[in-house]
Amino acid sequence: MTSSLRDAASxxxxxxxxxxxxxxxSTLPDLFQRRVESPSIRRLLLAAVDSFWKxxxxxxxTRDIAKRAKLSPAAVYVHFKSKExxxxxxxxxxxxxxxxxxxxxxxxxxxxxERLKRIVQDYVAFPLKMFKAASVANTEFNFxxxxxxxxxxKIRDALELIxxxxxxxxxxxxxxxxxxxxxxxxxxxxxxxSVLRWYSPRGRRSPEQIGEYYAELVVxxxxxxx
Amino acid sequence: MTSSLRDAASxxxxxxxxxxxxxxxSTLPDLFQRRVESPSIRRLLLAAVDSFWKxxxxxxxTRDIAKRAKLSPAAVYVHFKSKExxxxxxxxxxxxxxxxxxxxxxxxxxxxxERLKRIVQDYVAFPLKMFKAASVANTEFNFxxxxxxxxxxKIRDALELIxxxxxxxxxxxxxxxxxxxxxxxxxxxxxxxSVLRWYSPRGRRSPEQIGEYYAELVVxxxxxxx
Numbered sequence: 153m154t155s156s157l158r159d160a161a162s163x164x165x166x167x168x169x170x171x172x173x174x175x176x177x178s179t180l181p182d183l184f185q186r187r188v189e190s191p192s193i194r195r196l197l198l199a200a201v202d203s204f205w206k207x208x209x210x211x212x213x214t215r216d217i218a219k220r221a222k223l224s225p226a227a228v229y230v231h232f233k234s235k236e237x238x239x240x241x242x243x244x245x246x247x248x249x250x251x252x253x254x255x256x257x258x259x260x261x262x263x264x265x266e267r268l269k270r271i272v273q274d275y276v277a278f279p280l281k282m283f284k285a286a287s288v289a290n291t292e293f294n295f296x297x298x299x300x301x302x303x304x305x306k307i308r309d310a311l312e313l314i315x316x317x318x319x320x321x322x323x324x325x326x327x328x329x330x331x332x333x334x335x336x337x338x339x340x341x342x343x344x345x346s347v348l349r350w351y352s353p354r355g356r357r358s359p360e361q362i363g364e365y366y367a368e369l370v371v372x373x374x375x376x377x378x
Numbered sequence: 379m380t381s382s383l384r385d386a387a388s389x390x391x392x393x394x395x396x397x398x399x400x401x402x403x404s405t406l407p408d409l410f411q412r413r414v415e416s417p418s419i420r421r422l423l424l425a426a427v428d429s430f431w432k433x434x435x436x437x438x439x440t441r442d443i444a445k446r447a448k449l450s451p452a453a454v455y456v457h458f459k460s461k462e463x464x465x466x467x468x469x470x471x472x473x474x475x476x477x478x479x480x481x482x483x484x485x486x487x488x489x490x491x492e493r494l495k496r497i498v499q500d501y502v503a504f505p506l507k508m509f510k511a512a513s514v515a516n517t518e519f520n521f522x523x524x525x526x527x528x529x530x531x532k533i534r535d536a537l538e539l540i541x542x543x544x545x546x547x548x549x550x551x552x553x554x555x556x557x558x559x560x561x562x563x564x565x566x567x568x569x570x571x572s573v574l575r576w577y578s579p580r581g582r583r584s585p586e587q588i589g590e591y592y593a594e595l596v597v598x599x600x601x602x603x604x
Contacts, residue, residue: 335591338576339569346568365561369599376598 180246180282187245193231195221197245200238205284209239209292240300243289247307250278254314264322268374269367271318275311275344277363280351290348312341319374328374340370406472406508413471419457421447423471426464431510435465435518466526469515473533476504480540490548494600495593497544501537501570503589506577516574538567545600554600566596 180201184194199220203212214228214235221227232238257270279286289304296304316337322328330336347362357365406427410420425446429438440454440461447453458464483496505512515530522530542563548554556562573588583591 332591335588336595339572339592339595342572342575343565343569346565346572349568350564362561365558366565368602369562369565372598372602373595376594376601 178278178281180285183245183249183282187249190231192221192223192227196223196228196231196238197242200235201242201285201288204239204242204288204292209235209288209295214238236295236297236300239288239292240296240303242285243293243296243300243304244307246279246282246285246289247304247311249282250275251307251310251314253278254311258314258318263327264318264325265327265371265375268315268318268322268328269371271315272340272344272367272370273360273363275315275341275363276347276366277359279348280359280362283348283351283353287348290345312337315340322374329376330374336374339373343370404504404507406511409471409475409508413475416457418447418449418453422449422454422457422464423468426461427468427511427514430465430468430514430518435461435514435521440464462521462523462526465514465518466522466529468511469519469522469526469530470533472505472508472511472515473530473537475508476501477533477536477540479504480537484540484544489553490544490551491553491597491601494541494544494548494554495597497541498566498570498593498596499586499589501541501567501589502573502592503585505574506585506588509574509577509579513574516571538563541566548600555602556600562600565599569596 181194181198184197188194188197196217199217200212202220203217212235215225217235217238218225218227228235228238232241253274254271257274258267260267260270262270279289293301293304316333319328319330319333319336319340323330323333343366347366351359351362407420407424410423414420414423422443425443426438428446429443438461441451443461443464444451444453454461454464458467479500480497483500484493486493486496488496505515519527519530542559545554545556545559545562545566549556549559569592573592577585577588
């Protein structure tokens, strides 16, 4: 864990052993429940997600966030150094949860094809289940400071590595035919992440259904017909 | 053409018949040369692309843009109502050029597989050849006003329709096997657009090589092995 991460984490997050990777909590309140001990901080984080989602980071005020959380106007600064740190904590929690999940998924039994399917499915569906927070993480990322961005990029790199490792294994067993693992990994990750840009919770497909569709697309990309 | 488009267009752009769709101009100066009569406006547009690319729309000043274009500080307002309209004109020119190109490509001879390949190749490579402007169009899009955004979305919808039509033709001939044309179109377009987020002009692959790689990926998506 890097310095800014440790810094924010020591104040707000409780880190548990990653044996819980496949645990079934899948909504944001569940996730905060597990990771954040203080009920006030949990309320602040959920209020911040709502506010950033609705008005964007820039137009959200800490006063407003505190009000949504039913706390005093200065409450944010009791627990967070800045609005920026609030955003960072949200993004860290969501990114780490996805990483924890994909790491667990990639360790499950099954051949590389099976595992790649499940990895893509989780990569797509998991953020959709905490759609507002994942969207905020995507669209407001640039408001983080350089050290914070670096920390998040590290987690994202680790996600990409899980995909790349699975691709390599599939090439080794002869299941996949891939000309350029790095290009393929980049394309797969872009595809998984793109869903956040058009998904609507009111749409006709569930996160799981979209995840399954994309998993099949990706399998056909690594196992071309000709 | 919609009102805000006509409005901006009447001031700055010259519209030519689309028989030039396959014309070979591929850099931004070439494109502006063809579309914009006034050399001062061309200089302003190129200066704005550089400035938006370097500093972002928000931090770019019209004074700075005029200076880069070697014009008087007020020059922007002689030709454009606002900084916003300058951005809009850049995005329109780039989006329309891509549309013109894809429309021409989709009319070429060849079976749906061949045409889909060429469409994807152009969709990927063409923006990369005018990378700065295309990036600005992507990242600064949200600074446009609602009417302007609507105009651009119309052009983007037309691009997506070209992809969807080709997918339908391929399904009709039996070349493609696609469960859900709309989902597939969305995935393909997301894949094509994602390249702008990681491409570097100093990278080891040319826009054409990346376009070819992605064209093959897409063909394997619509022609799954099993």
